Amino acid sequence: MDDHILLRDALAGLIEKMPGFSVSFTADHGRQMIEKLQQHEIPLVVILDISMPEMNGYETAAWLKENHPDILILILTMFDAEMPLIRLLQEGVKGFLRKDIHPDELRHALNSLLQEGYYYPVQTVGRIVNLFHQNGGSKSRYETKALSAPDIEFLKLACTDLSYKEIALQLNMSPKVIDNLRENLFARFNVKSRVGLAIYAVKNGIVQL
């Protein structure tokens, strides 16, 4: 399932060619997936993209966890996202796969998923471990919890040419609240400038360009 139809079809094509595997259906976004899920046989695995129109990867994963807890969820990512990774693990995601992989790795991922029940590439595991080590061994409150709605709204605007004052105006918030949001996110993402923040947000798929 992917916003990028070409990539999605490439994956579907690859999977169809793999002996023992077949594609139940493809969908353009989470809402469409839910519809199609009624009409087809329930798949063992669902491959999800994080950034989808209508209903994104997080929401869709949460819905699947609630309604079809047995389905194994494999997430397609553009980069090795750090923060969203934790959130997705909380949503019950069983595997991560970068979009720029070699076709062979897809087969490997699916096999691991079905046999072991999970698939986490080394890089991804490394990053998770890093997160837990970063703050003196115990996971800080920051990296574990999901971003709040205001956080995300702010981040979107922080990735624009607007000043903080203009952002405050647009979000109907006091500039001080904005300053706090900023300061918290700086600590959370371990950056020290707005550019660092913006780039982090984009890299991790929190903000789409």
Add this chain to the structure above:
Amino acid sequence: MDDHILLRDALAGLIEKMPGFSVSFTADHGRQMIEKLQQHEIPLVVILDISMPEMNGYETAAWLKENHPDILILILTMFDAEMPLIRLLQEGVKGFLRKDIHPDELRHALNSLLQEGYYYPVQTVGRIVNLFHQNGGSKSRYETKALSAPDIEFLKLACTDLSYKEIALQLNMSPKVIDNLRENLFARFNVKSRVGLAIYAVKNGIVQL
């Protein structure tokens, strides 16, 4: 040709399935393309990604213009890039195609390319026209000229958490020179903050994340 092997193979698969078309070869980057070009029949069309390792889209397009001016170049883009677009046109590129298209559009693009000799989606054309209208009808010196090497070096670091002072240090430049680079790029890209600059650079593929 694409850094993303999956997407590249999807395109190759689609083209192979199109009646009257066939794929001569695929390559991971520009240098490899040049090698393979010797070993295969010369194709009518080359599909290029801008961001490739080893030898990027601009360089490869320039090489093709020099050595095989008859080959039609179709550029794959992630977004509707503005600035690089002009540069690519100067390199003799005959078409642009976003990566998130519907498979049908690929067929359309290739047919146009072979029959008309070019393929420019409406959005892309609109953006080019905008560029020329923006500065009182005559194209300003800004949008037409390619970025200099220092510009690009600076932009890369401007998309990090470093301060201008740190950037100056890293590039062995006076902070004032950095300030001038910045100011010029602000005017050129029509932004008023470093975040605006960074986001523009990323959106337009000048800086990869």
Add this chain to the structure above:
DNA sequence: CTCTAAAAAAGGGAAAAACCTATTTTTTGA
């Protein structure tokens, strides 16, 4: 070679961003 126009470099100052510290309010869960 010299003049002129453009670009690059540099200085100074205003504005915004980033950083502290402290106090109050709100949440949370024990």
Add this chain to the structure above:
DNA sequence: TCAAAAAATAGGTTTTTCCCTTTTTTAGAG
């Protein structure tokens, strides 16, 4: 229901960013 943690508010300080202006350098035309 109380205590502790987190979030919001507030003040002011330092640093960085941004912008305007002048000077120097470069490049091309005559």
